[in-house]
Amino acid sequence: MPYRYIGPADIAARAFPAGRPIRSRADFTAWYSGADHRDPLFTYVVTTDGVLRVAPRRSEHVACAAGADVLAAGEIGFDPSGRVVEVTNQSTGYCPDPSCWPAVAAALDAAGLPHPGGFTSTFVFGHCPVCGHLNLIKDDDYTCAVCGTALA
Structure with a gap:
């Protein structure tokens, strides 16, 4: 199921440049050798054609995806060999399940x-x-943190 960007429109309007596609180990090696490793995590999306795209962590997922729908989004960390050591679905722009x-x-x-x-x-x-507030669900508490409404 593709996820559509649901974050602020002004962020989507600045959604460039797109993340780097990683289709192979060679793509990973070329990208990782030039990446800034001060932060061990990176922003990622999986495009609707199944390609992993990565970008610096402080970039927006919608930018990494070039504004397109995605199959997944979150944060990812690698060791130098290419092994994934951390991966999440944390993206408030796409809110993937x-x-x-x-x-x-x-x-x-x-x-x-x-x-x-x-x-x-x-x-x-x-x-x-x-109220439209985006809530991060914690401890199975499906209550809006702003107005107290029950969340579905």
């Missing part, structure tokens, strides 16, 4: 990048139908 893991695994497998077999941290998001 934890069930998007198979798309992440398929993209990593296609690129030849070993991974942990599941998200190392998962996040669940809920939009309030009354």
